[in-house]
Amino acid sequence: MRSASIFEDRRCGVLLHVTSLPSANLGNDAYRFVDFLxxxxxTLWQMLPLGPTHSDGSPYQCLSAHAGNIDFLSVQKIREQSWADPEELSAGKIPSIxxxxxxxxxLNATATQKQAFDSFCQAQSYWLEDYILYREIxxxxxxxxxxxxxxxxxxRDPAALAQLREQRADSLRIRRFGQFLFYCQWQALKNYANERGVSxxxxxxxxxxxxxxxxxxEPALFTLTASGDAEAVAGVPPDYFSETGQxxxxxxxxxxxxxxxxxxWWRRRLKTQLGWFDLIRIDHFRGFEACWEIPAxxxxxxxxxxxxxxxxxxxxSLVTEFGELPLVAEDLGIITDDVNRLREKFAMPGMKILQFAFGGDASNPYLPHNHTPDSVTYTGTHDNDTTLGWYQTLDDGARSHLHTYAGHTNESMPWLLVRMALQSVSRLTVLPMQDVLALDGNHRMNTPGTIEGNWSWRFNWKQVSPEAAATLRHLIDLYGRNPILKSLT
Incomplete structure (x- = not known):
């Protein structure tokens, strides 16, 4: 399902990264979560980038734009394979497994299974061989x-790399196989979700x-010196999140x-992402019109x-290669007319964040009466506090504006903002799982501009009440965001 078909109907998605599942992997909890959705x-499950991270755990600073994070692998799913010996695979960390x-x-795979592995390696060779070499070195x-x-x-001296390939052939084969396992587990989960109407x-x-x-x-594609040091680096100027910028x-x-x-390079990058996802958010879209360049x-x-x-x-160029681009533009921050024109030229929906809407005047673009159908409305994103946490720290002026705008309803938070998001004319509304569970700021995913304490939040199934799915479905149906229900009428 691509963006045109996704945005034909009003829909609701939930934002939850793989690391926030109870088991933080592609095993049974991921399938149970699809069933809950x-x-x-x-009809959409939104998540953060899937690549292997550095030690800080940030999915926005990955070791590869193409590789999957093997920490997401489910050992149980590996043990269930026909070629596997479950007893031998019963313990150990992911690399040893x-x-x-x-x-x-x-030793045990059928010829067909081995052919699938060979086909994967050949199809993904445009990134796989560089990646496994990089990780091994x-x-x-x-x-x-x-x-x-x-x-x-x-x-990348050719003789040095050739010697390493020969000396570390076994380790490289294992790294190659790890990516094959990720591919298999991801595609199985994607098929399961798509079969149940979840993109x-x-x-x-x-x-x-x-x-x-x-x-x-490919260092020549980046602002580096001959020795690989950065000449200039990316970021954003001072904004809502930081007085000194990021x-x-x-x-x-x-x-x-x-x-x-x-x-x-971009064609190859998007090719990988289109193999993983039905719809893709481009983070920091405004950088495609102009980047904030900071001397290193x-x-x-x-x-x-x-x-x-x-x-x-x-x-x-990407339209020529792929046709319709199933992309959503993260167009938050300092957005100029040129950025809007670029987004609109390629029919990319933008983003509306309700937590940014209150405390100003009626012209605020995040207020629901200023939303447009070609947009995605969020209560908040992974960079925001949970909606309950946000409300608890809101100043008096913004809180008064919110309640006046909402008609002085007595509905509790975060449901007041959830309802407002679902009411929006935006074709797609996305709710962080924390808001679905009505969790406070102790369950925040990320605080921009900080290093400690991010990316580690997980929910547990005890937090999901027996009536949670029915409560959410009632609101989704009420505001016409269930395309399955629409097809039956």
Missing amino acids: HEAGV IALACRQFH RHLNHSTAWFDWPDPLRD LFGDMPIFVAHDSADVWA RWGNPLYRWQQHIDTGFD ECETAIEGQWVKSPGESLFK
Whole structure:
């Protein structure tokens, strides 16, 4: 299901990252969550990027734009495979389980199963071989960043890489197999969700991490020195979240190099994401019109400047390659008319955040009466507090505005804002799972501009009351967001 069909009807989605499932993996909890969504009339499951993370756990600073995070693998699902020996796979950490499973697979798998593995490796070779080399070298160098490796490996000397491929062939095969397992488990979950009318809604950061397989493999595409150090890094100027802006630290793109190669890097990147998701949010969409470029030596984002990006040429190239683009633009922050024109030219819905709506005047674009059908309304995102937590810290002026706007209803939070989101004319409304469960700010996912205490929240099934699905479904049906119900009338 692509964006045109998704946005033909009013729908509701729920935002929950894989790490926030009780087991934090692609096992039974993920399938149970799909069942909950189906029962509630929810037809999209939105999540954060799926790549392997650095030690801080941020899914927006991944080690690869293409690889899946093997920490999401369900050991139980591996043990259920016909080629597996469940007894041998009963204990151990994920890397050791993958190593054992790889050996069992090559001993016990059928010819058809082995052919599936070979086909996967061939189809994904445009990123897979660079990625497994990068992870193996990084492991051998005690997890140091690629730009601190010995020069021959840092600079991808052909002889050095050939020697490593020969000497570490077994380890590389295991890493390759780990990605195959992720692919199999992900596709099985996606098929299960799609069969139950639930589309998967992913998230693609505009930038990639400096220390990543992508930058190591093709450094000429990024703002780096010859030794791999960053010349300029990405971020955003001072805004709602931070008085000093946000210095993300990602290298920026050398856009002329991308233009000269026909945006091949971007075509490959989107190809991977389209294999995973039915709909994709592009994080920091405004960066495709202009990026906030910060000199690498600056400690904050204040000293940055806007530098133009070739967004229109890029998206024209992607349309030529893929046809309709199933993309949603994260258009929050400082948005200019040029950014809006770019989004509208390629028919990408934007985002409306209700937590940004109150405390000003009637022109606030996040107030429901200013919403448009070609948008996605959220109570809040993964970067916001939970709606209950937000309400509890709201100043008197914003709180008064909210209650006056809502008609002085006695409905409790977060349900007042949930109802308002579902009432919106936006074709799609997405509710964080924390709001579905009416959880307070102790259950926040991320606080932008901070490092500690993020990305670790999980729900548990005891928090999901027996009537939770029915309560949500009643509101979804009431506001015409159940396309299945529509098809029956």
